[in-house]
Amino acid sequence: MPHWIDLETPHGPVSAWRADPVGIPRGGLVLLQEIFGVNSHIRSVAGRFADAGYTVVAPALYDPVERGVELGYGADDAARGVELRNALGFERAVDIAAEAADLLQSEGQRTGAVGFCWGGSVAFLANTRLGLPAVSYYGARTLPFLGEPLRAPMMFHFGEHDASIPPEAIQAHRDRQPTARIHVYDAGHGFNCDQRTDFSPTAAAEAWPRTLAFFEDGLR
Numbered sequence: 001m002p003h004w005i006d007l008e009t010p011h012g013p014v015s016a017w018r019a020d021p022v023g024i025p026r027g028g029l030v031l032l033q034e035i036f037g038v039n040s041h042i043r044s045v046a047g048r049f050a051d052a053g054y055t056v057v058a059p060a061l062y063d064p065v066e067r068g069v070e071l072g073y074g075a076d077d078a079a080r081g082v083e084l085r086n087a088l089g090f091e092r093a094v095d096i097a098a099e100a101a102d103l104l105q106s107e108g109q110r111t112g113a114v115g116f117c118w119g120g121s122v123a124f125l126a127n128t129r130l131g132l133p134a135v136s137y138y139g140a141r142t143l144p145f146l147g148e149p150l151r152a153p154m155m156f157h158f159g160e161h162d163a164s165i166p167p168e169a170i171q172a173h174r175d176r177q178p179t180a181r182i183h184v185y186d187a188g189h190g191f192n193c194d195q196r197t198d199f200s201p202t203a204a205a206e207a208w209p210r211t212l213a214f215f216e217d218g219l220r
Helices: 040-051 075-088 090-106 118-130 167-176 201-218
Strands: 003-009 012-019 027-032 054-059 111-116 134-137 154-159 181-185
Touching: 003 054, 003 090, 012 040, 012 090, 027 040, 027 090, 027 118, 040 054, 040 111, 054 090, 090 111, 090 118, 111 118, 111 201, 118 134, 118 154, 134 201, 154 167, 154 201, 167 181, 181 201
Parallel strands: 027 054, 027 111, 111 134, 134 154, 154 181
Antiparallel strands: 003 012, 012 054
């Protein structure tokens, strides 16, 4: 059964949601949250990846700032998520992702990272700084880091109607990371989340098998 575990990190203990597959894992995945914490949506995504054969660890990245954060998708929760994201910062988020990856790798699992929203940008940094094959779903804060060279295969998913990632930002990803695989959908921000107003069942259904194929190949 999926359950909470504790990670020891340079920034203190951090809780993480762990979901294990039935049988021998295909590999391990560090699942990186949106600004809304390891909420019911992120836990459901962990379950889907576990059903696909992966051991998943989703660290509660905000724990060094505030423990037990689970937010919804309303305006007040979004504003609180931005505050917590800014208080934590990318450096500590990457450190925590590294500890989750180390746990999975210590179990002998080839490990990648997948992230959504803010976690999509953290997933990019897990590639450039930790060397993990990574998939980023609509990471809107990656632009300042696009000069960092990839160290492993990389995939980006974007919605063409995402106001936070306009066409010129998507083009910058193409220009500065030409080896990355980039997919653009007729969708807005957060199209994979069925709790968001921008949820797109069509885009989510198109992106999911691409993500699974990416990890099947990248974690061999």
